[in-house]
Amino acid sequence: MTVIAFRPRSTPASADTPVPLTGTFRSPRGRLGHMEGSLRVHRLVIVPRGTFVTGVFTGELRDDDDSLVGVDTRRATIAADLVRRGSGYLPVLRPFQLDLMGITVDVDETAIDPGHAPARDDNPRRRGRAARAPGPRGVPS
Numbered sequence: 001m002t003v004i005a006f007r008p009r010s011t012p013a014s015a016d017t018p019v020p021l022t023g024t025f026r027s028p029r030g031r032l033g034h035m036e037g038s039l040r041v042h043r044l045v046i047v048p049r050g051t052f053v054t055g056v057f058t059g060e061l062r063d064d065d066d067s068l069v070g071v072d073t074r075r076a077t078i079a080a081d082l083v084r085r086g087s088g089y090l091p092v093l094r095p096f097q098l099d100l101m102g103i104t105v106d107v108d109e110t111a112i113d114p115g116h117a118p119a120r121d122d123n124p125r126r127r128g129r130a131a132r133a134p135g136p137r138g139v140p141s
Helices: 012-016 124-132
Strands: 001-003 019-026 033-046 050-062 067-084 086-092 098-101 103-107
Touching: 012 103, 019 050, 033 067, 033 103, 050 098, 050 103, 067 098
Parallel strands: none
Antiparallel strands: 001 033, 019 033, 019 103, 033 050, 050 067, 067 086, 098 103
């Protein structure tokens, strides 16, 4: 299994910048509801069977009259495609289904800006190891 790290962000404030997500679901009243949510990216994984993005998905479910159905969070790994952009590649989540509050939500295709990558670990023990053996930076072209 190959794990490719995203480029480190320039500011620590952007470390928790979520990737916006949208989707639809069949509400408990039988109507078509909408979900607005976010993804906190943990890592991009490339294995022989494909490319995947792992992270924490949070969604706010609303009925067609905009009344709140609920909010839920789920950790998941989703299939992605690498699309050429400039001198590298941009990960794009394929459309997928996510179970939030026992409701199946159809989430739209979403591009992930490498600026939304996880921040570097500030643990001194790990920082020493990382200094001796630096990992990959970004997705090579």
